[in-house]
Amino acid sequence: xxxxxxxxxxxxxxxxxxxxxxxxxxxxxxxxxxxxxxxxxxxxxxxxxxxxxxxxxxxxxxxxxxxxxxxxxxxxxxxxxxxxxxxxxxxxxxxxxxxxxxxxxxxxxxxxxxxxxxxxxxxxxxxxxxxxxxxxxxxxxxxxxxxxxxxxxxxxxxxxxxxxxxxxxxxxxxxxxxxxxxxxxxxxxxxxxxxxxxxxxxxxxxxxxxxxxxxxxxxxxxxxxxxxxxxxxxxxxxxxxxxxxxxxxxxxxxxxxxxxxxxxxxxxxxxxxxxxxxxxxxxxxxxxxxxxxxxxxxxxxxxxxxxxxxxxxxxxxxxxxxxxxxxxxxxxxxxxxxxxxxxxxxxxxxxxxxxxxxxxxxxxx
Numbered sequence: 160x161x162x163x164x165x166x167x168x169x170x171x172x173x174x175x176x177x178x179x180x181x182x183x184x185x186x187x188x189x190x191x192x193x194x195x196x197x198x199x200x201x202x203x204x205x206x207x208x209x210x211x212x213x214x215x216x217x218x219x220x221x222x223x224x225x226x227x228x229x230x231x232x233x234x235x236x237x238x239x240x241x242x243x244x245x246x247x248x249x250x251x252x253x254x255x256x257x258x259x260x261x262x263x264x265x266x267x268x269x270x271x272x273x274x275x276x277x278x279x280x281x282x283x284x285x286x287x288x289x290x291x292x293x294x295x296x297x298x299x300x301x302x303x304x305x306x307x308x309x310x311x312x313x314x315x316x317x318x319x320x321x322x323x324x325x326x327x328x329x330x331x332x333x334x335x336x337x338x339x340x341x342x343x344x345x346x347x348x349x350x351x352x353x354x355x356x357x358x359x360x361x362x363x364x365x366x367x368x369x370x371x372x373x374x375x376x377x378x379x380x381x382x383x384x385x386x387x388x389x390x391x392x393x394x395x396x397x398x399x400x401x402x403x404x405x406x407x408x409x410x411x412x413x414x415x416x417x418x419x420x421x422x423x424x425x426x427x428x429x430x431x432x433x434x435x436x437x438x439x440x441x442x443x444x445x446x447x448x449x450x451x452x453x454x455x456x457x458x459x460x461x462x463x464x465x466x467x468x469x470x471x472x473x474x475x476x477x478x479x480x481x482x483x484x485x486x487x488x489x490x491x492x493x494x495x496x497x498x499x500x501x502x503x504x505x506x507x508x509x510x511x512x513x514x515x516x517x518x519x520x521x522x523x524x
Contacts, residue, residue, distance in 0.1 A: 193217060200225055211236050222247050233258050244269050255279050266290055276301050287312050298323050307331045317341035320358075326350040330357050337361060340369045345377060349385070356385035376410045383408040405510075419481070419510045426503045427477035431470045435496040436489050481507025 192211075197218040204226040212234040219240040226248045235257040242264040253274045260281045268289040275297030285307040292314045300322040307327050316339040323344065325331065328351050342362045349355035359382040366375035387398050402408065405418045430436050476489045480503050491497050 194220075197221075204228060208232075216240065216242070219243070226250065227253065238262070238264065241265070249274060260285065271296065275299075280304070281307065284308075292316070292318065295319070303327060303331075309335045311335065314339060314342070319343055320347055321345045322347065324348045325354055325358070327354055330354060332358055332361060335361075337365050340365075340371075341374075342366070343374060343378075344381070345374075352385040352388035356382050356389070359385065380408050380410045415510070419507075422503075422506065422510070423477045423481050424474065426480070426499070427470065427474040429499060430476060430496065431473040434469075435492055435499065436473060436476050437492050477503065480504050481510065 192213055193215045195217050198216065198220040200222050202224045206228050208229045208231075209227065210232045212232050214233070214236045216237065217239045219242075220238065221243040223243050223245040224247070228250045230252045231249060231254075233253075233255045236255070236259075238258065238260045239262070241262045242260055245265050245267045247266070247269045249269070249271045251272055253271060255274070255276045256278055258276070258279045260279070260283065262282070263284045263286070264281060265286045267286050268291075269287070270291045271293065273294040274292065275295075277297050277299040278301065279298075280302045282304050284305050285303055288308050288310045290309070290312045292312070293316070295316050296314055296318045298318075298320045301320070302324040304324075304326050306329060307325065308329070309332050311334040312332075313336045318337055318339065319341065321343050325347065331354065342365045344355075344358050344362055347355075347358070349358070359378040363375050363378040363382055366372075366378060384403060387395055387403060390398070405415065405422075407414050472489065480500050491500060
């Protein structure tokens with residue numbers, strides 16, 4: 160039986176309020192249903208469906224230790240003061256999509272059967288300590304502007320934090336248990352790298368356990384990125400260029416391959432531009448007729464004047480230097496280019512080893 164108190168609210172059908180630009184972008188209507196008095200319902204079983212969509216709670220609301228046995232709808236609701244759902248049991252579907260919590264919200268030790276907080280905004284602290292999620296827990300695009308606590312919470316099925324914004328400085332998922340097959344923080348925004356490292360490590364471990372290598376690789380990359388951001392600047396920035404940007408922490412093999420060829424091409428351009436190598440071959444490896452053949456595909460005479468055969472030699476030399484210091488019948492023109500070639504050889508050795516390790520990690524595990 161529905162609580163008589165709720166049946167006697169006599170709410171108006173609509174009410175015009177002034178919304179922020181951010182709220183309008185999220186799809187809130189210009190009108191809503193204002194509830195101007197405190198709402199306190201505790202230790203109560205509510206057997207009917209409740210619809211508080213677009214409601215504007217101007218005072219504190221409390222549903223602590225109550226039981227919603229049917230669906231409960233807080234879609235696009237605005238909580239202007241504290242919202243207390245401590246120990247509340249949601250037996251059916253509960254939605255807080257697009258809801259806005261202006262003050263603290265408490266869901267400590269609440270139990271959810273099927274719930275989503277997609278696109279909700281928590282402007283102050285959000286508490287989910289000891290909460291239990293029996294079915295899917297959706298937090299797609301949820302914004303936590305201050306601290307959020309999922310300490311000792313239990314997620315029995317999938318937990319989706321895709322596109323979430325986490326501004327918490329403390330570890331939100333300390334002691335949390337993820338027992339389902341899915342946990343994702345894809346495209347999430349973390350204000351503090353320590354929180355990112357902890358969250359992505361948990362997702363990586365769970366995805367590896369469940370055999371989802373693609374998701375595990377993504378979260379491993381984000382975990383390593385967070386660890387890099389916590390290092391001193393003189394380590395952080397070189398690691399970003401050489402380890403993260405080029406090697407990708409061993410996750411994306413095709414990026415590594417593209418970087419390898421790009422660097423080999425850059426060294427080839429250096430040799431070519433300043434005539435850094437010379438050939439012992441008796442004739443050019445590319446005939447003048449072929450150079451003329453290339454020229455017919457462009458109207459820019461500059462390209463037809465270039466010595467393409469020499470560039471091909473430089474590119475070949477750069478490739479074999481990056482793979483192995485076997486120069487064939489090419490030699491360097493001065494000691495300065497010996498230094499350049501040595502740098503490329505060292506760098507190429509690491510690149511080649513990294514590519515093999517990355518390829519094996521992605522396709523042969």
